[in-house]
């Protein structure tokens with residue numbers, strides 16, 4: 001059972017993909033759908049597509065361009081936005097994520113979305129799941145020009161929203177991002193036990209993890 005010091009928290013910062021939304025959509029898109037459509041549209045085998053994509057994925061993971069649809073559109077010579085729509089039916093909230101958001105709002109917390117998703121990916125998702133109304137702000141790291149993995153992101157966030165890291169809770173499914181928040185001084189941190197519903201639970205190293213939003217609401 002998680003113990004969260006709710007009275008010491010007035011701001012809740014939340015990641016989107018893998019935290020509030022099932023990461024299955026993104027994993028399926030990047031690991032299955034995109035390689036297949038790359039093969040179809042460039043007239044190569046699926047194996048060749050994987051071979052060509054692999055170094056691009058490895059060289060750009062964790063950088064801001066990794067999350068940028070313009071970058072991939074240019075780099076892969078593919079209409080990435082349209083391709084994303086082809087699997088949009090897989091975009092889904094994690095169980096009880098919306099109930100959790102409503103509960104923390106009702107408890108008087110500032111609730112802010114901070115995502116590395118490109119604005120276009122963010123819009124695509126917000127059109128399909130009802131998330132926007134729960135948030136005071138929806139911030140894409142592309143607005144600042146630094147990914148959440150970078151210390152500069154946190155400085156930019158601080159000057160933008162004026163939050164107290166010592167009185168903030170941040171939930172994210174990416175461990176290097178949680179470490180970056182910790183280095184900045186964010187005092188309350190939670191990972192996510194199962195970002196992708198098809199892949200099962202995973203080890204979250206030194207971080208405690210949300211397993212069930214309903215159980216988290218009960219600690220409020």
Ligand SMILES: [Mg+2]
Nearest residue numbers: 015017018173
């Ligand atoms: Mg995430």
